[in-house]
Amino acid sequence: MAGVTLEATRPAPVRPRRTGATVGLVARYVVLVLTVLVSIFPLAWLLITSLRTSDELFAVPVRLLPSTVTLEQYVTVFTEYEMADYVWNSIVVSLATVALVTVLALPCAYVLARFRLPGVKVVITVLLIMRMIPVIALAIPLFSVFSGIGLLDTVLGLVLTHAASKLPVAIWLMMAFIQDLPKEIEESAEIDGAGVLRKLVFVVAPLIGPGIAASAVLTFLFTWNDLLLALTLTSSEAAQTLPVGLTNFVTQFGIDWGPMSAAGVLMVVPTLLFVWFAQGYLVKGLVAGAVRG
Amino acid sequence: MATSQMSRPRAPVARRSRPAPKWLTGYALAAPAILLMLVIFLYPLGHSFVMSFFRWDLNSAESPFLGLSNYTDLFTGTSFGQTLRNQVIFTVASLVIEVVGGMAIAVLLSSKLRGLRPARTLLLIPPMVAPAVVGLNFRWLFNEQYGLIDAVLVRLGLPAIPWLSDPAWALVSVIIASAWQNTPLLVLLFLAGLQAIPREPLEAAAVDGASAWRTFWAIVLPLMRPVVVIAMMIRIIDLFRTFDVVWLMTQGGPGNASNLLTVEAYKLAFQSVDFGHAAAVSYVALVLSLLVLALLYGIPRLTSGRSAWQA
Numbered sequence: 001m002a003g004v005t006l007e008a009t010r011p012a013p014v015r016p017r018r019t020g021a022t023v024g025l026v027a028r029y030v031v032l033v034l035t036v037l038v039s040i041f042p043l044a045w046l047l048i049t050s051l052r053t054s055d056e057l058f059a060v061p062v063r064l065l066p067s068t069v070t071l072e073q074y075v076t077v078f079t080e081y082e083m084a085d086y087v088w089n090s091i092v093v094s095l096a097t098v099a100l101v102t103v104l105a106l107p108c109a110y111v112l113a114r115f116r117l118p119g120v121k122v123v124i125t126v127l128l129i130m131r132m133i134p135v136i137a138l139a140i141p142l143f144s145v146f147s148g149i150g151l152l153d154t155v156l157g158l159v160l161t162h163a164a165s166k167l168p169v170a171i172w173l174m175m176a177f178i179q180d181l182p183k184e185i186e187e188s189a190e191i192d193g194a195g196v197l198r199k200l201v202f203v204v205a206p207l208i209g210p211g212i213a214a215s216a217v218l219t220f221l222f223t224w225n226d227l228l229l230a231l232t233l234t235s236s237e238a239a240q241t242l243p244v245g246l247t248n249f250v251t252q253f254g255i256d257w258g259p260m261s262a263a264g265v266l267m268v269v270p271t272l273l274f275v276w277f278a279q280g281y282l283v284k285g286l287v288a289g290a291v292r293g
Numbered sequence: 294m295a296t297s298q299m300s301r302p303r304a305p306v307a308r309r310s311r312p313a314p315k316w317l318t319g320y321a322l323a324a325p326a327i328l329l330m331l332v333i334f335l336y337p338l339g340h341s342f343v344m345s346f347f348r349w350d351l352n353s354a355e356s357p358f359l360g361l362s363n364y365t366d367l368f369t370g371t372s373f374g375q376t377l378r379n380q381v382i383f384t385v386a387s388l389v390i391e392v393v394g395g396m397a398i399a400v401l402l403s404s405k406l407r408g409l410r411p412a413r414t415l416l417l418i419p420p421m422v423a424p425a426v427v428g429l430n431f432r433w434l435f436n437e438q439y440g441l442i443d444a445v446l447v448r449l450g451l452p453a454i455p456w457l458s459d460p461a462w463a464l465v466s467v468i469i470a471s472a473w474q475n476t477p478l479l480v481l482l483f484l485a486g487l488q489a490i491p492r493e494p495l496e497a498a499a500v501d502g503a504s505a506w507r508t509f510w511a512i513v514l515p516l517m518r519p520v521v522v523i524a525m526m527i528r529i530i531d532l533f534r535t536f537d538v539v540w541l542m543t544q545g546g547p548g549n550a551s552n553l554l555t556v557e558a559y560k561l562a563f564q565s566v567d568f569g570h571a572a573a574v575s576y577v578a579l580v581l582s583l584l585v586l587a588l589l590y591g592i593p594r595l596t597s598g599r600s601a602w603q604a
Contacts, residue, residue, distance in 0.1 A: 032406055032408065042430055042431070043418065045430070104329060107323065134582070137576065138334060140568055145340070195318075200322070221421055231540075271422050275421055282421065
């Protein structure tokens with residue numbers, strides 16, 4: 001296991017005190033501020049754009065700050081576009097995918113981590129390879145399969161697809177957490193007469209809570225952010241999600257920048273919430289997912 | 294535990310209090326997830342691999358066997374050559390910018406700086422934002438009439454750049470947007486790696502009077518090798534399946550100037566309704582990414598990483 005933890009707050013390597021030390025320190029703060037500014041400014045610009053009046057959007061020369069702050073773009077996006085449908089579909093698809101992935105991944109990860117059954121190693125290897133498959137290689141045949149069985153343009157079809165494609169990472173992640181548990185805990189539960197299922201639900205699951213949370217957060221965000229699968233497998237407001245909604249602003253109506261920026265801002269809100277409130281899980285998940293698959 | 298029972302899987306379990314033998318429980322618990330992946334992931338994938346050797350057109354009932362011609366067609370046509378070249382440029386340029394830039398920033402930030410903690414939280418935002426939003430946002434920033442970037446360039450007395458309409462700049466624009474999104478992730482990974490480096494060799498180097506530059510090359514970089522390898526693996530896999538940013542910024546245009554493999558596969562399937570060629574392109578993308586991974590790190594390393602995991 002790679003000993004990488006983004007959480008680590010150990011003091012950084014000591015640098016020798018030299019005459020240039022102060023200059024060096026100033027340079028470091030400049031880099032810090034610039035890096036953060038460059039990382040955040042484009043998104044701040046999206047927010048600023050979404051708060052302008054339609055006239056000011058196309059003002060030349062470009063103004064840095066809006067002369068009047070208005071929510072008219074947000075109103076437009078809900079009244080003149082199918083925004084409510086996109087948001088609703090995105091929420092339903094993402095939450096249903098998280099539920100399905102969690103329920104399926106946990107028992108599977110437990111078996112892969114703790115049972116020595118024939119086929120376990122094969123499954124683990126296949127999961128690793130699945131992580132590398134380009135989504136488009138999956139989207140193309142699924143379109144033809146789904147059109148044959150009526151799953152095209154349905155929330156159910158999208159949820160099943162997302163669940164299948166997010167399962168490999170979720171299973172790897174949970175396996176990692178289960179393998180870090182001392183076996184003695186499960187063994188003592190076994191002595192107390194707990195069956196496999198009881199052990200999984202009442203002993204293992206609570207202990208790997210952070211792993212389950214990390215997997216859920218990552219599954220939610222990757223499903224929420226996905227464009228390609230939804231673009232391929234949906235075609236109407238019945239199942240189109242927010243990212244597909246964004247492409248509809250481009251292709252159907254020309255580019256309507258005001259409402260589009262408002263839609264973009266709304267899409268980023270869950271991301272910001274997760275980064276703020278679930279940062280630890282997000283980082284754990286990214287690192288474990290990265291290291292292991 | 295499981296081992297002893299596994300050596301004789303069919304032996305009847307003596308105690309009646311146990312409803313099912315352990316191996317059966319094991320398979321039963323793992324089955325739902327594996328079944329779903331088989332039906333919705335592996336079967337379609339295999340199906341499209343087989344169909345990449347046929348004429349595969351959803352409108353016609355007949356699908357004659359074509360052998361390798363879906364693949365050879367790609368390499369004789371001119372547009373695929375450009376797509377492939379774009380993909381190589383995009384992958385190499387992005388990797389260099391993200392890894393070198395990410396490492397430089399991480400090394401400079403890797404000391405006791407006030408505000409580093411909140412900065413790390415903020416740096417987590419770009420990698421987690423939907424790539425579709427990133428593409429859309431940069432399309433707006435790069436807009437030639439109303440975009441901020443050209444406005445700033447003009448204000449500084451520089452010529453405005455036709456970011457998205459000039460074939461020479463379109464791919465550059467896409468690389469910039471993608472690097473903006475992903476470099477912070479590498480900064481975070483490298484920062485974590487740098488903090489895990491033992492202090493003794495660094496102190497020894499300082500005592501010996503080694504320059505910061507030499508310390509970095511001789512001590513820090515070799516110790517960071519595993520982290521760099523992991524970071525590059527994640528990025529290579531994702532760079533070969535980049536779609537969202539390109540689709541919202543340029544749709545691969547103008548012409549084919551910013552077309553990447555996944556974008557080409559999507560267009561072939563859903564604009565030209567030519568699923569056979571599209572499937573072939575998607576498999577070329579997969580094989581290329583595996584090839585690059587294998588070339589860089591070797592298949593043994595991939596497998597040894599896995600067995601270390603199981604130990």
